[in-house]
Amino acid sequence: MTTAIENNGPTDEQLVSYLDGELPVPERNAISQRLAVDPDLLERLNLLKKGGRPFRDAFAPLLEQAPEAALQAALKAQLKTVRKSWTQNIDKEVPSGRRLPLGWAAFAATLVIAFCAGLLTGTRTDLAPVRETGPVLSHAEAWRQAVADYQALYTYPTLANQPDSAEAHERDLARVSRAIGVELPLDAVSVAPLKFKRAQILQFQGRPLVQLAYLNGRKPFAFCIVRSNAADKAPKLEVRKGLTIVHWARDDRSYMVIGVVSEEEANRIAKELRARLG
Amino acid sequence: MADADHKDVKSGLPAHLARLWRYGLLLSGDRDTAEELVQATCLRALEKSHQFKADTRLDCWLFAILGSIWKNELRAQRIRRGEGFVDAESALVFDGGKQVETNILARQVLEEVAALPEAQRDTVYLVYVEGLAYREAAAVLDVPIGTVMSRLAAARATLGRLKDDPAEQRTEAQ
Numbered sequence: 001m002t003t004a005i006e007n008n009g010p011t012d013e014q015l016v017s018y019l020d021g022e023l024p025v026p027e028r029n030a031i032s033q034r035l036a037v038d039p040d041l042l043e044r045l046n047l048l049k050k051g052g053r054p055f056r057d058a059f060a061p062l063l064e065q066a067p068e069a070a071l072q073a074a075l076k077a078q079l080k081t082v083r084k085s086w087t088q089n090i091d092k093e094v095p096s097g098r099r100l101p102l103g104w105a106a107f108a109a110t111l112v113i114a115f116c117a118g119l120l121t122g123t124r125t126d127l128a129p130v131r132e133t134g135p136v137l138s139h140a141e142a143w144r145q146a147v148a149d150y151q152a153l154y155t156y157p158t159l160a161n162q163p164d165s166a167e168a169h170e171r172d173l174a175r176v177s178r179a180i181g182v183e184l185p186l187d188a189v190s191v192a193p194l195k196f197k198r199a200q201i202l203q204f205q206g207r208p209l210v211q212l213a214y215l216n217g218r219k220p221f222a223f224c225i226v227r228s229n230a231a232d233k234a235p236k237l238e239v240r241k242g243l244t245i246v247h248w249a250r251d252d253r254s255y256m257v258i259g260v261v262s263e264e265e266a267n268r269i270a271k272e273l274r275a276r277l278g
Numbered sequence: 279m280a281d282a283d284h285k286d287v288k289s290g291l292p293a294h295l296a297r298l299w300r301y302g303l304l305l306s307g308d309r310d311t312a313e314e315l316v317q318a319t320c321l322r323a324l325e326k327s328h329q330f331k332a333d334t335r336l337d338c339w340l341f342a343i344l345g346s347i348w349k350n351e352l353r354a355q356r357i358r359r360g361e362g363f364v365d366a367e368s369a370l371v372f373d374g375g376k377q378v379e380t381n382i383l384a385r386q387v388l389e390e391v392a393a394l395p396e397a398q399r400d401t402v403y404l405v406y407v408e409g410l411a412y413r414e415a416a417a418v419l420d421v422p423i424g425t426v427m428s429r430l431a432a433a434r435a436t437l438g439r440l441k442d443d444p445a446e447q448r449t450e451a452q
Contacts, residue, residue, distance in 0.1 A: 013427035016434060020405070022412050051434030055406035058387035062303065062370065066296035067313060074317050075291060078324065231328040 010034065015045050019052070140230055143204050144247055144256055147211070147224050148240035150202075151258050154220035159213055162197040172199040176210040180225050182253060184212070188276040191269050194221055214259075221259030223273065228254040235270050237263055246270035287327035290336040291320055297337065297408070298344055303370065304403050305348045306356075307392075315352065319344040338410065342418045345400070390440065394433055401429040 010018070010031055017023045018031050035042050169186050176199040177184045190196050194214040202209045207227045214221040230249040238245050240258075244266045247256040257270050298319055302312035322343050323330075330339055370388045391399055404415040405426070416423040 012431035012435070013424060016427055016431040017412070019434075020412070020430070047438040048431065048434040049438070051436065051438030053387045053390065053406075053437060054383070055387060055391070055402065056409070058384040058391075059300065059403075059407045061384065062300045063296050066299040067309075068296055070313065071295040071299060071316055072292060074313075075295065075320050078317070078320055079288065229325070229328070 009038075009041065012044070012048065015041075015048055019045070019048055140228070140249075140254065143209070143226050143228070143254065144238070144245060145240060146204055147209075147222070147256060147258060148243055148245065150211075151220065151222050151243055152241040154213070154222070156215065156218045156220065159197040159215050159220060162213075164195075164197075169196055169199075173212075175199070176201055176212070179208045180210045180227065180253065182225060182277065184210075184277070189223065189273070191272045191276075193217065194269065216259055216261065219260045221257070221261070221269075223257050224255070226254050227252060230254050235267070235274070237266065248274065286332050286336065287323055287330050291323065291340075294337050294340055295320075298340055301341055301344055301403065301408075302348070304391075305345065305400065306352070307370075311352065311356070315344055315348055318347050318352070322347065335414065337408075338414050338418050341404065341408070342420070345418060346420075390437055394436065398429045398433040398436075401426055402433045405430060 014023065014027065014031065018028060023031070031041075035045065166186065173184045173186055173189065179201045184199075186196065189212055194216050196212060196214050198213045200211045200213070202211055204226055209224060209226040212223040214223070228249065229252065232251070233247075233249040235246050235248040238247070242260075243258050244261050244263060245256055245258045246266045246269070247254065248270070249255065255273075257266060257273065259266070261269070295316055298316045299312050302315035302319075303309060306312055306315060319340060323340055326343075330336065370392050391402060394402060400419065401415060404410045404418055405412065410418065412423050412426045416426045419426070
């Protein structure tokens, strides 16, 4: 920029930056020096200077004219309903393929919905204005709790009789991949020593929740994904219903692994899945 | 979601409503639309509150949202409905048919700014009324900083060529 001032003369952009104090010191000094010896430049500067006005003062009265009371009231009303509308906006993007699995799994699925309904009566949408402090189930926690409540029902027999056909598994995974919009190839989701057994499309608060069910030896394990509005979050460990969980968020989806495993094991599996799913 | 960033947006919004309204008025030229813009901005801001980085300027973030809603959503709607003509000048100076009490010089400035082309008017407002730095205005408007500079230079040149004595101008007009 200094070179330009020396060789070609300052542009109007540089002059206005000069007037507004937005030029770095070297350039500012260069222009000052130039102004002292260049009457044409001085005339250009004066034109731009004449274009100045008491803008701020002139617009100040408009602030007082703002319909403050109406604006504040509208905001208050919005704050009351924003949580509700927030989830509804998510629903608009959700593909309409909400499916309940067939057969015996349907019973388990209805339990999820029942649990969610139970959670809903306790969630913020029904409570008085949001409390700033104190333990309240956040939206992000609610889905993890629902999954934990559901996973706590699982035992070895739940999954033991699931046939081990790679073809069936691939079909299952393709189906849930479409529902959640995340590629879930069988080899990617099969993190040793977990054995993939079955995938389901469930729902949580109107959004698709996919559950990949595994057996870890004789212990059930699950990997769940739900569409969410969450910002990306690094993996975090927690325990619910005596089950170890690692959860994270990426690209408008929340993820969690859950099972009867050590913290190290849960972290390892989560890390592996994250790496494989890109 | 009940984390610090969301709290910042939620708790910071009330303090900025009047300025948001004024910006909406400048952009849309209509007081009712300005109110609508503020409401839409609040809703969008609350929904996207996780994207707001704490310790950055909330007002700039809100201005950007409002501007975006106007340009990408409401403005097109109004044009489709045949209300495309934006009479920015009268909106700034009149409040429901009643001329707003303001001194002559201030009114002159409002009229001159209102008469500027839209992009220049927008930039002049953010930098010279709201006092944003060039860099901040560029971020709000989503344009390169050089564009901010050329718009300001063009606006100043236009205003600089107007007769500088308002009294002289009025005499000539009569």
